[in-house]
Amino acid sequence: MLTMNDIVRDGHPTLRKRAKDVSLPPSDEDKQILNSLMEYVQNSQDEEMATKYNLRPGIGLAAPQINVPKKMMAIHVTDETGKLYSYALFNPRIVSHSVQRAYLTTGEGCLSVDEAIPGYVPRYFKITVKGTTIDNEEVQLKLKGLVAIVFQHEIDHLNGIMFYDHINKVDPYAVPVNAVAIER
Template sequence: MIKMEDIIRDGHPALREVAKEVSLPPSSEDKKILSDLLQYVTNSQNPEIAQKYGLRPGIGIAAPQINISKRMFAVHLEDGQGNLHSYALFNPKIVSHSVEKSFLTSGEGCLSVDRNVPGYVHRYSRVTVTGLDLEGSPVKLRLKGLAAIAVQHEIDHLNGIMFYDHINLKDPYNEPPGSIPLER
């Protein structure tokens, strides 16, 4: 089980590396890591389990955050319409995206960042993502809203990009014309 002490923090060099593709078919070790990532986000949202193990709540986590430089992540969240989005993907890729941008009005946070970083992170409103699930079967997801934002945040981790890299330092609360604010 992944715990907070397993999650590396901002400033660790592994968070700035481009993660390597997972060899296919995925090994049992890689499947276990990906399963553990999904278990972390699921457990972290359960108040009893989170309190018992001192887990910080999160909706996504990528392998580089536990110092494993491989292209895999998990997200587990409920969107504004009450739909559950629970995905664990090997070698995810954004294959298409909207021109339209959106952002969370509360800003973004990260399990690897222990400080509050104020500002809006502008991301694509809609994305289509491909990858392989825990069994190694191909998956194609069309996502919007919070699910699209979460997946883009995790794919950034696979590319050595932190969420605050997207914040305009001169005008952190800039709202480009036509961008959609999302409440969390």
């Protein structure tokens, strides 16, 4: 089981590398890694498990964050209506996005970044993601709002991009043009 000790921190070289595609169908080893990513995010949201294993709560985790430079990520988050989005994907990619932007009013955080970094992170309000499940099925997901932001954050990890790279360096709280403010 993954713990906070398995998560590499900001400054680790793997976080800035472009991850490699996972060969499909996935190997047993790759399936095990993907399962461990999902297990972490689910367990980290369970108060008892998080306390027992000293897990920092997270809603998404990408393989580069555990020093595995491969395109794998897990998301376990509920949207503003309470609907659960729980996906573990190989080779996820954004195939289309809205012109309209969105940002979290609280800013973003990351399991690989220990300190809070203030500022708004502009993202797309709506995205369509394609990826492959652990059972080697291709899925296409139409996402919006918070869930779209979480997917973009994790897909950025697969491309060596950190959330704070998007923050306006001159005015961190500059509201992105044509953006929806999302409360979290």
